[in-house]
Amino acid sequence: MSRRKYDDTGDYDNRERKRRRTDAVEIEDRLESLIIRVGEKSTSSLESNLEGLASVLEADINNYRNKILKILSECAVKMPEKTTIYTTLVGLLNAKNYIFGGEFVDLMARKLKDALKSCMWKTARYVVRFFADLVNCHVISTNSLLQLYHSFLETAQEDNAPQVRSDTYIYAVLSSLPWVGRELYEKKEQDLEKLLKHIEIYVNKRSCKHVAGLRVWRSDSPHPQEEYLDCLWAQICKLRSDNWQEKHIARPYVAFDQVLCEALQHNIPVITPPPHSPDNTYPFPWVVFRLFAYTDCPEGPILPGAHSIERYLIEEHLHNIIKQFHLERKQCASFLLDFPLKQKIPLEYVIVEVVLAEMFHLPASRYLQICYGSLLIELCKLQPATMPQVLAQAVELLFERIDTMNTCCHDRFVSWFAYHLSNFQFKWSWDDWLHAAKLPVDHPRAKFVVEVLQRCMRLSYHDRIAEVVPEQFDCFVPAKPKVIFRYDPDLGGESYVWEILHATIRKMSKHVARLQKDMLDSRDSHRRRRSGAETRRASDESESNSDNSSDEDTARPRPTEEEIERMEEKLETAHTDQKNLFLIIFQRFIMLLSEHLSKCDTERRDYDTHWYRWTVGRLQQIFMQHNNQVERYGKTLNELLFTPDLDSHILDIFNQFMSLRA
C-alpha cells in the first residue's frame, strides 16, 4: 500500500494505523527472537522454555500465523543442530492446534520440493531430517515418511542419470536415520528392513572409480580411507546392530510423550524427485578423513570408533559450527571449544581432526587455507594447556604418514605448518625429524622438511630459521644469501615452479570469469532496458516505485548489441586460450610420464619411483585444484589427449577426475 493513500485520510486515523502497524511489527520481531533463541543457555530448563513458548505461540497463531510458520520453517533448515528442539516445539503446537501442524508440514513439503528443483541439497537434507524427527513428535505418520524415503530411493533405478544424483538422494535418507531409526524399528521393523535392503543393494553396486583421486593417503593403514556413503552405511549398520540406540542426540520430546502421543498425525504430501537435467549440479563425493584412533587420546572420555554413529554426528555438528562461524575466527574457535557434549568426548582431538579434514578436503577445501590456519592459531590461544599438544601430535602423525600423502595435501600441509610455526616463534622439536636429513632428496619426508624450512624462510629470514633448527639440517637450510642445495641446485626452485604454474592458471581463470560476468551483465542490462522501457510506459499511472533497477541502468551507458557481440567474441577467444593452456600443460605431463613408463619397461626397472609419484601427484593436482575450469574441456581432453591408447596409469588419473561428476 502506498503512502499517499494515508495522506488522504484524516490525521488521527493515519497515526492510529501507523501505531497499530508498528505494534504488529514489534510483536512479530519479539516472536521471531523468542523462536530463534529457544534452546540457548537459560536459567530454566529447556522443557519449561519449550512449554512456555508453545503457549505464547498458540495464543498468537490466529493473528500471526504466516509469520510463525515462516520463522519455524527457516529455523528448521538453518539451525540443524537444534532440530530436536524445533520438532518438539512443532509437536507441542500440533497437539494444541492440528490445523496449524498440517500447514507447517505442507510448508516444509513445499520447501523440500523447491530445494530439490533448485539443487539446494543441503536444505533438502535438513528438511528430510526434520520430517524424520517429526515422526518422533507424532506430527507425521510413519508411513508417509517411509513413502518419502522410497521415492528418494527410486533415483537408484534411473537410467542415464549420474551416480552422484542417486548418491545425494540416498545420503539424505541415510543421514536422517539416526533420528528416526529407533522409532521405525519399534513400529515398522519389517518396512525398515526392506528399506535398508534396498540401500544395501545400491551401496554395493556403486562404482568407486572416483575414490582414488579423493584420498588424502594412498595407504589404508592405519586408518581405512572410506568413501562418505560407504562409511555412513557402515555406521548405520552398526547402529542397527545396537538396536538403534544412539547417545548423541538430545531428545526433548521424550519429556512430552504423554501430550504428544495424543496428537493426530499428518501425511507428508507425495514428493517425487524432479527428473535429472544436465544443468543440475550435485555435490562431489568425498573420502572421510581419519587421523586419530582412540589409542592416540589420553585417558578420559573415549573417542567414538570410526563406525560408531556418534563419530558421524559429532563431526557433522562440528563441521556445521565451522560453516556458520568461519567468517569470525575467534567466535568460531570459542564455539568449537564450547561444544555441547564436550564432557563426553576428547574434544581437542575431534576438533583438530575436523579442521584438518576441511583443510585437506579434495578436490578443494570449502574456504581459504588461511581460514583454517588462523582458526587453529585461535584454538591454541584459547586453550593453551591442551590444544598445542594435540596439534603437535597431529603433525607428528601426518609426518609419519606423509609417504603416501596426496600431493595437493602435501603442499597444503607444508604451507600451513610453516605459517603456524611463524606464529609460534618457530618452536618445534626439530630433532625428531633429523632422520629425514639422511633420506634421498625426493623422498616425501625429506621433501617435506626442506619445503617447510623454505616456507619458514619466506615468512621470516635466513638467520632466524638457521638459529632454531639443529645443525644437522644445514643440508636443508640454504647458505646465505645465495640459495645453494647440497643435492640439487634446482630443487630449491621446484615448489616455486608449481606455485607459478598454478598462479598462471588461476589468473587465466579469473580473466575468463571476468569476461563472462561482464558479458552476462551487459546482456542482462540490455534485455532489462528494453523490457524496462515497456513496463515503465505501462506503469506510468501506477503508484509503485519498484523500477529502481532501471534507474541504476540509466546511469550506465546502455550496451549495444554490437558491443555485446564483441564481448562474446572476446570471451570465446579467452576460452580457446584457456583450453590451449590446459592442453599444453597436460601434453607435457603425458610426454614425461609416457617416456618414463616406456623407458622403465624396456630397461625392466620398477617405474614406481619417487619421481614418478611426484609427477603423477602434480598431474592430479592440476585436475583437482582447477576442477571447475578443467571440467569444461573434459570432452576435448578425452578426444585429443587422454585417448584409450594411452598408458592406463596416466589415463586413470583423467578417469578418476571425470568420475567426480559421473
Place this chain on the structure above:
Amino acid sequence: MNTTLNLNYSVELSSYRDQHFKGSRVEQERCLRYTSTLYIGNLSFHTTEEQLYELFGRAGAIKRIIMGLDKFKKTPCGFCFVEYYTREDAEMCMRYINGTRLDDRIIRSDWDTGFIEGRQYGRGKTGGQVRDEYRTDFDSGRGGYGKIVQQKLVHAPTN
C-alpha cells in the same frame, strides 16, 4: 546459532580516520567502504616486501604493496599498504590475518582509502611514524626506544 553474534565484525570500519584525507568525512567513509587497500601497522623495521607477499598473498591476489619509509632515511619504518585486486580478498585479510603474527609481532590491518604519492612516508618529525616518537618502551624491531627518549639518552650525562 546465537543471534546476538555479528559475523561481520572483522570487516567493519574501525573508529580511526586519517586526518590528512582530502575530502569530507562522508566521502572518506564511502572510500573506506569500497576500497581494496589496507593499511598494515606494527611491522618490524626489518620485515621485507617479500615476506609481506608471502603472508598477505594467502588472503588473495595482491595488486601491489607500498612499503612505509622513513621520510629522511628512506628505510622501512614499520608500516605498509597492501592493495588487493578485489574487496573480497581484502576482507579475507581483515578476517584472517589481522591480529596474527609476522616476524614475531602482532600486526594490525585496517581499511585505507587508497595510496596517494607521499603517503608512503612517516609523518613524525624525525621521519618515522608518529607513534615511534613518543614510545617509552624498548622495541628492538622498531629501532629500540622511542625517538624522544633516545634523544634524552644521548644528552644525558654519562659517568
